[in-house]
Amino acid sequence: MNFMNEKQRDPRLNEILYPLYDEKQCFSKEGLLAYLMSDENAPVFLDRLDIYQDMDQPLSHYYINSSHNTYLSGRQFGGKSTAEMYRQTLLAGCRCVELDCWDGTKGEDEEPIITHGKAMCTDILFKEAIIAIRDCAFVTSDYPVILSFENHCCKKQQYKLAKYCDEIFGDLLLKEPILDHPLLPGEPLPPPSKLLRKILIKNKRLNPEVEKQELELFLQGQLELVDDEDAKEDASQTAPAIKDPKNNSCTSLTTPVSQPSIEEDKPLTAEERAFLYYQYKGATTHVHPYLSSLVNYCQPIKFQGFDVAEEKNIHHNMSSFSETNGLGYLKTQAIDFVNYNKRQMSRIYPKGARVDSSNYMPQVFWNAGCQMVSLNFQTPDLPMQLNQGKFEYNGNCGYLLKPDFMRRFDKTFDPFAESPVDGVIAAQVAVSVIAGQFLSDKKVGTYVEVDMYGLPTDTIRKEFRTRMVPGNGLNPQYNEEPFLFRKVVLPDLAVLRFGVYDENGKMLGQRILPLDGLQAGFRHISLRTEGNFPMSLPMLFCNIELKIYIPDGLGDLMDALSDPRAFLSAQEKREQQMKAMGIEASDINTKDLKGGKVGVASKPGIPSVGSIGGASSSKKEEVKPKFDPINLETLRSQKNFLKATKKQQKELEGMRKRHMKERLQIQKYQCTSIEKAAKGKKEVVDDPTIKGVVSEQMRQWSEMMEKHRKEEWAMLKEHLKSQEEILKKLMEAEQEAQIKKLEAKHELEIKDMKAQQAKLSVETAKEVGQDKTLRNKADKDRRLKEKNENNTRRFIEERRMKALSHGKEKEKLRKVHEAQLSELMKDIKMRHSFPPETQMLHSASFHAFHRVFRKK
Numbered sequence: 001m002n003f004m005n006e007k008q009r010d011p012r013l014n015e016i017l018y019p020l021y022d023e024k025q026c027f028s029k030e031g032l033l034a035y036l037m038s039d040e041n042a043p044v045f046l047d048r049l050d051i052y053q054d055m056d057q058p059l060s061h062y063y064i065n066s067s068h069n070t071y072l073s074g075r076q077f078g079g080k081s082t083a084e085m086y087r088q089t090l091l092a093g094c095r096c097v098e099l100d101c102w103d104g105t106k107g108e109d110e111e112p113i114i115t116h117g118k119a120m121c122t123d124i125l126f127k128e129a130i131i132a133i134r135d136c137a138f139v140t141s142d143y144p145v146i147l148s149f150e151n152h153c154c155k156k157q158q159y160k161l162a163k164y165c166d167e168i169f170g171d172l173l174l175k176e177p178i179l180d181h182p183l184l185p186g187e188p189l190p191p192p193s194k195l196l197r198k199i200l201i202k203n204k205r206l207n208p209e210v211e212k213q214e215l216e217l218f219l220q221g222q223l224e225l226v227d228d229e230d231a232k233e234d235a236s237q238t239a240p241a242i243k244d245p246k247n248n249s250c251t252s253l254t255t256p257v258s259q260p261s262i263e264e265d266k267p268l269t270a271e272e273r274a275f276l277y278y279q280y281k282g283a284t285t286h287v288h289p290y291l292s293s294l295v296n297y298c299q300p301i302k303f304q305g306f307d308v309a310e311e312k313n314i315h316h317n318m319s320s321f322s323e324t325n326g327l328g329y330l331k332t333q334a335i336d337f338v339n340y341n342k343r344q345m346s347r348i349y350p351k352g353a354r355v356d357s358s359n360y361m362p363q364v365f366w367n368a369g370c371q372m373v374s375l376n377f378q379t380p381d382l383p384m385q386l387n388q389g390k391f392e393y394n395g396n397c398g399y400l401l402k403p404d405f406m407r408r409f410d411k412t413f414d415p416f417a418e419s420p421v422d423g424v425i426a427a428q429v430a431v432s433v434i435a436g437q438f439l440s441d442k443k444v445g446t447y448v449e450v451d452m453y454g455l456p457t458d459t460i461r462k463e464f465r466t467r468m469v470p471g472n473g474l475n476p477q478y479n480e481e482p483f484l485f486r487k488v489v490l491p492d493l494a495v496l497r498f499g500v501y502d503e504n505g506k507m508l509g510q511r512i513l514p515l516d517g518l519q520a521g522f523r524h525i526s527l528r529t530e531g532n533f534p535m536s537l538p539m540l541f542c543n544i545e546l547k548i549y550i551p552d553g554l555g556d557l558m559d560a561l562s563d564p565r566a567f568l569s570a571q572e573k574r575e576q577q578m579k580a581m582g583i584e585a586s587d588i589n590t591k592d593l594k595g596g597k598v599g600v601a602s603k604p605g606i607p608s609v610g611s612i613g614g615a616s617s618s619k620k621e622e623v624k625p626k627f628d629p630i631n632l633e634t635l636r637s638q639k640n641f642l643k644a645t646k647k648q649q650k651e652l653e654g655m656r657k658r659h660m661k662e663r664l665q666i667q668k669y670q671c672t673s674i675e676k677a678a679k680g681k682k683e684v685v686d687d688p689t690i691k692g693v694v695s696e697q698m699r700q701w702s703e704m705m706e707k708h709r710k711e712e713w714a715m716l717k718e719h720l721k722s723q724e725e726i727l728k729k730l731m732e733a734e735q736e737a738q739i740k741k742l743e744a745k746h747e748l749e750i751k752d753m754k755a756q757q758a759k760l761s762v763e764t765a766k767e768v769g770q771d772k773t774l775r776n777k778a779d780k781d782r783r784l785k786e787k788n789e790n791n792t793r794r795f796i797e798e799r800r801m802k803a804l805s806h807g808k809e810k811e812k813l814r815k816v817h818e819a820q821l822s823e824l825m826k827d828i829k830m831r832h833s834f835p836p837e838t839q840m841l842h843s844a845s846f847h848a849f850h851r852v853f854r855k856k
Helices: 002-008 028-036 086-090 126-136 155-172 208-219 272-275 306-312 323-343 382-389 555-562 564-580 632-636 640-677 688-769 778-828 838-856
Strands: 062-067 096-102 145-151 199-202 315-322 346-351 372-375 399-401 427-437 448-453 459-465 485-486 495-502 506-515 519-528 532-550
Touching: 028 519, 062 382, 062 519, 086 096, 086 126, 086 208, 096 126, 096 372, 126 155, 145 155, 145 372, 155 199, 199 688, 208 372, 306 315, 306 323, 306 459, 315 519, 323 346, 372 382, 372 640, 382 506, 427 448, 427 459, 448 485, 459 778, 485 495, 485 778, 632 640, 632 688, 640 688, 688 778
Parallel strands: 062 096, 062 372, 096 145, 145 199, 315 346, 346 372
Antiparallel strands: 062 399, 427 485, 427 532, 448 459, 448 495, 495 506, 519 532
């Protein structure tokens, strides 16, 4: 029971939906051995071998198992053509086959043939190939078959192509578009589920209006079938083909065309020399209206650019790319290529230099969402093994649904991404090769290679290999340390490949297992031949560990999140220990604690949320900057202000002394005048003359006091204005000093942070260099790259957060400074009112004069 729950069970499964095994579900030792060898313990989920995917998406959302030059059973030049290849490829699950159609022998029959551009290959009758396709099209799968025509026939024989397809296929041929999916711009392609047991023709099509007009004339017997040699074209042709006026041949023996697979220094064989001068001639664009009318959802057009295709938005238009052109578009416009494949279909075919029918690696084009990645099915090489292993899923129906982010228009996917894709959880895979059974009936040494193919960052090949077990092909025991694929960015596109070889490098068996659906635990992996045919006895016994990839620094946090009960139990244990010491649970308060999360932070090594991803998480808590408040009182106490106000006070006192002297003089003069006027008179108060003198003196006094008041007020205003300017300058200087102090603090923090980051980078390189679990330099380089990528993301995030923090501090200080300046201006404005000391001076002087007058 423990073995089933701890070893065989995928740790990513939900325990509610997939409960743990109990004793009733488990078995004895003999039962365990039987279970390990049974189909119940298959390396992949058995439901993935049935049709389990959604088949109601548009055709462009699927990978389609596709063949190139299907009719060839051998080499591309001088090879043999046979209708049997159509039967074999269709029975193997292929859903797109290619037919290179040429005019047959001139004579009464003039039957169209299928051959490789008259490149010294044998030919077969087109009719023979069509019959083979009809007989085997829907034996393995009921989903639609696409016939990719490369049409070099004259219009007369094109009519025969169309007639044979119509007569031989009958109702199997999709002659008209489905009502729900018209051939209009913006209309998505129909899903495979609506095209069950239907055959689609991929051939150039005439303009709909021209097709309709010519078809009517043809049915009336009035269409003149004339072929124009100038209509031949080839989008991938690098040099113009030289016409041979004598026949419709595709060869020219005048100007050699360089081929990258042929070395100039070596002597050429007759076959290589012939191929050197071989030139490909593109298919005709003059299409018979009858054949054109049979084309619907697969209308090939010359590729004019991703922007043009997006602007036209015609989903039933598709284009073909040679592997070299396809790689060029991937190198320069990868994301555009992915977006194109969300809407329209693309077909990739091998470059012409592959004379030996070798294949290119299809994975790089699957990564871009290309639907028809066409391979030479007659060559059971590694690319073909990957193709067959991949399409074994989903009932071997020939259609595989692309991942969600490669179908949705609101998602952007870069097929060369090195970081996890949005919404996709990266995986970690470890494979232990334990032993092999019945690998060879000979006494030879054997070893096993384990590779992974996927995104470029996920692809690891020729690195993980077991030791050689000598002289034992029957039951070798490898007992290797796990081969660790530490970070698989996109598991949906990745596949594992197991290759078993003898001591001479000969392959004894292989198996391709897509990661999507791979089962964890101890599994027996039955092997396949090079051609992907099952082998009855040979198998490998392996242990596969599947985990969610966790970036460095988050392991303990993930443990806490995935198993919070473990941390709760740790608290309970501590509580029991304290209780044994006489401490009651009611005395323990955990609610008002600060500085961490209760439970999670109680375990050593778990970073707090704020420190996750930080290179300097162990650094002391930052001290918030504190600045003394700047207000009127603090500014008035400064030396510069005190010096200026002292000078102003002296000026004011000087003016007041002058005014006082003037007032005393006029008081003395006025008193003398009244004394003279009152001399000798008994009734002074009621004397009209004296009253007149007093009135005149009061008027003069008032005018003098008003003049003094205005002079003093003008001086005070001038002083206030000067003080305002001084205070503002002092405040600006103080604020600028505070900003400089804050910036200096920020620079120091950034310098310390960069130093910590540089130190971590050095420590990371040292740690990887000393890690003995890393087997070789490539593994160390990959691990160092991964850690550096993680560090870079963490460093960037640290710097971003630090910049945000600094920005907030600056903004907060700026608002404080604005408030301080506003308060200063408010205080200054209040002091612009009439000075009270001037009012007091006026009143005191006036009353003093009357006291003197009464006394006199």
